[in-house]
Amino acid sequence: MTRATAILLAALLAAAAIGSGISAARRVGSYHRENPREQFAFKRVGVREFNYAGRPVSLLDEASPSGKKLIVSYGDAKLSLPVVLPLDPRLPGLAPHDDWMGVLRFASATNMDLPELQAKMNAGEVRDRLVIVTRTPEPGADPTTWGEINKHRWTFDFYEFLPEGGFAHQKMAFPNKRARAKAEREGRELAIPQLREKTWEFEAALMVMPKTDGPNPEFRNDGLAAMGWTLPASGFATIGMIAMLVVAASRRPLTPARA
The missing domain is CATH 1.20.58 (Methane Monooxygenase Hydroxylase; Chain G, domain 1)
Known part of the structure; x- marks a missing residue:
């Protein structure tokens, strides 16, 4: 040439x-x-007693023959959440549960940057929502060793506090491209839907994951x-x-x- x-x-x-x-x-x-x-602003609730939508909310630890539980009361509605990771009772408020559970206030908006949305939520200028998100390691695995490492087996439960009372519940799994591709090849739905980027569930789940173990961006x-x-x-x-x-x-x- x-x-x-x-x-x-x-x-x-x-x-x-x-x-x-x-x-x-x-x-x-x-x-x-x-x-x-859509932007999502979150604020972690660290106290065990407060009010939401005109109803009292409380979160109390309870020991039972089947293991430790976190009892959530919202007006007349109750949840019993199994404690999946060891607690440090010396920590204040809900901090002992931070590794696997979060009580989150959040708000969403489009055409608004995150600092502005956060400020409006804190000032009560946008409607906020309240949700409990929990992270559960693989059943049967030691939650402090393999269960904590094998993130592709984690599942997440979301309990949203409804303004009219009660909870809306959904379960989702950690993103797994291999499992998703296999389900698509076999023409079936996933047994547990996976977290999807750009959703409030995805952002909320990040708050109960170890900082270095979040999902890789899929673009x-x-x-x-x-x-x-x-x-x-x-x-x-x-x-x-x-x-x-x-x-x-x-x-x-x-x-x-x-x-």
Whole structure:
């Protein structure tokens, strides 16, 4: 390949990279305009007694023959939650349960940044919701060793306090692409639905996980996925352009030797 040909190809690939990059930026912008991101602001409740929606709420530890339990009362409604991790009774309030359970106030909004939403929630300017989220290790596994390490077997229970009284309950599993792909191949639904990014359940579950063991980003249904073919096209064109410039540099004409 001649030097001139390499330079021409580098120029064409540079144009392709620029064009693909512009198209990718437009796609991302269009995606975010059509799908404004919902923000979630959370605040952990650390006390054992408070009021919500005009009803008293209490969370008390109870020892029973079947093990320790956390008894939640909301007006006339009650929950009995098995304590799955060892407690440190020296800690105040609900702190002994922080590794596996959280009582969370939260609010959501679109077209609002997180600090603004957090401030509005704290000031009572947006309606907040109240939920208990629990993290349960694999049944039968030691919760302090293998059960704590094997995060793909974790399940999460969400108990939302309904303004009219009572609780709404749902169970979800830690994200597992392999299990999801297998279910899709077999044409069946997952026995337990998995946490999905950009949902309040996902964000709430993060608050009862060890900081280093959260799910890896999957980039599904987001701006990166919206780029489609333009992202690899821009990348390959850039790599090709660099390769052609290297070829062109190696084809520099030699300076004639002086007599």
